[in-house]
Amino acid sequence: MDTYVPVLILGLIAGGFAVFSVIMGAMTGPKRYNRAKYDSYECGIEPTPQPVGGGRFPVKYYLTAMLFIVFDIEIVFLYPWAVAFDSLGWFGLAEMFLFILTVFVAYAYVWRRGGLEWD
Amino acid sequence: MSILAASSTTATFVAPHVEFGKLSPMLIAFGTATLGILVEAFAPRKQRYGIQVGLALVGIAASFAAVLALAGTTASVVAQGSVAVDGTTLFLQGTILVISFVAFLVIAERKTDQNQDAFAAQGASVPGSAAERETTRRGWQTTEVYPLLMFSVGGMLLFPAANDLLTMFVALEALSLPLYLVCGLARHRRLLSQEAALKYFLLGAFSSAFFLYGAAMLYGYAGSVNLAVIAQHVAHPTAGSTLLYTGVALLGMGLLFKVGAAPFHMWTPDVYQGAPTPVTGFMAAATKIAAFGALVRVLDVGLGVNSAENVWRPVMQAVAIITMIVGGVLALTQRDIKRMLAYSAILNAGYLLIGVTSTTAQARAAVLFYLPVYGVAIIGAFAVVTLVRDAGGEATDLSRWAGLGRRAPIPAALLAVFLLAFAGIPFTSIFIGKFAIFQAALAAGSPDLVIVAVLASALAAFFYLRVVVVMFFSDPLPQGPTIAHPSIAVKTALAVAAFATVALGVAPSLLLHLANNSAGILAK
């Protein structure tokens, strides 16, 4: 548990800094409101107006999310394997290789189907 | 092996011995499916169908050969206690593979529907849109269904063999997930199909969650998910039984959902109706076999101790009775042949549950006999349904089937054979199966269940025979459905199914003998 004390302290510092910045900004900064400032911030470009009825986003986003989830789950299994790597030896390596290979078959399939393209 | 005891040896990791030989049936199935995905990735579109169908059939045959090779070996628990390879496992695996082979012949059929298979040209097209017509015109096909269904076959092979709840859960997901997907890919009546897929997925996910929660509670009770360890703890309890019974109840819900027993049957009619008909046949037969295999293993290996049996048996008997009543009564009211067969599947799950609750070796043998004969007949019945076609796909409304027997005597006669078997007419295989189950239940001392089952059978005979009467003794409709001429593969599948249904009714001793021999061996 003691190993987490530095993490906790770092978290507290980060949180404190965020709160401090917001408060200090509000206290010391000038307040000049105009229409541009009330707009939503979209990386500096003009915000795209939302179509009537909410509009619909392309399903491509969903594919990206699915790819992300699958590889996220793969990473989760890589972690315990990596920390126990020394004792697991060749057997662990072979099994993990098989695991990653199987998931990469999916990757090859997605690539060939054009799932990685954003046209 | 308790997980606590195991972890004390953390420091010295010894690579486990993996018995590839004993695991080969499922490894072959999963390997074939993975290969199929590579084919999807790299083969040109025109060649995919042929390669996929060939690959799947060869994979199933190879897997069956592996099962045969293992047939004589001693029962053992392999893969660090995860998988039990015993007589029951091998019998069920062999059955699943034979059924899958026949089902794949029907699934791959293209001749009945203008050289198209039963699956949507492109699953993502909006139903009825121009894009959908365009992809259909180009002759695109969703050939991914073959590797996906092979994944499902692999999961089904593992499900009844799993000897711990974790492996069982992974197998459950591996068998279910591809089926959820494939259910939504019917070529005709897309909306109905998508609705079925969504319902199946949501309810299936709920039931999986129940299963997992139950497994977690049993782990809390026994300190292990291994069925043998759970059995030890049940026999010599070290703690109160609250966790045990809550866990068993939740686990049971998950499993009863898969076998389609009331009151967890709600998905069955909608999914059976909406799914592509050949897939419905595959699901009705193979999923039921795998799920009953898993149920038998959990109840007989994990909870086979007398003290536990006395608790779960009355509950399961009640479930069996409700299932038979629900299946029998609601089947009577159906106008759609696929829905009617779905309720008949629920009814048959009820009969099978009688066998499961009896827990004697005799009852287990009866269940093992019933599963293949029922599976073959239901695949045959759904295969006949794929042949009766209208402009918008299959004509599944019963009123459209009037006089079919005069216009197409052979398909109608084949369906009549399967329906008469379901109705339990003597000299059919299912009659023998029912007889064996009822006999085992009487021997195990539950005549009340047998009485309900006989009454339900009488009720069932009415709606099965009604279809036969509509087909043979009504006047044909002027604009009746057309009868497709199937390819030699479907003809073979139908002939095999009908032959098996009759032959195993006249001379059942070989399969009965095999079932008897297999049922006694349950690795613990």
Place this chain on the structure above:
Amino acid sequence: MSHGYLSPTGLEIAFVLIGLVTLGSGLLVVTVKNLVHAALWLLVCMGSIAVEYLLLTAELLAWIQVLIYAGAIIVLFLFGLMLTRAPIGPTEELNVRHRWPALIVGLGAAGTLVTVIVQAYQHTWFDPRGAVPLGSGEALGTQLFKYWVLPFEVLSVLLLAALVGAIVLSRRGRDTEEAEA
């Protein structure tokens, strides 16, 4: 060393406090009228569960909770809101009409769970920081490759099937190679 409920350690107090955070954020998930806010409260809920895992020394589980649930699942939820025509602002549609039956079912389920757990473990005392370092990544890695190799490999196949299914259900148009030709 004596164990009792009357003189809790700092760790136990922290556990209870974070448990309250979990409960509160969980309640907010089902009661707020803004779907996006509900998803963000779910994030708080998942995160605090991760901290609870950490307090029970289940390190790896805690990180999985953060990576998969707090990270990926919430992202998927927000994507889901984006892809369907879900209302982004506050909406009356989230007013649950069957509020009271839902409350009864929820309380019933919670009561059952509490009863079951209390019944099962009332005389048991687990010391999470005992001699067995079960929750660490290394211990679980060894366990995984020692006892759970088969489910682990089948899981990779399941992931493969899931991804293929996602493509089959959502991908339109030609393949890569056909687009080039």
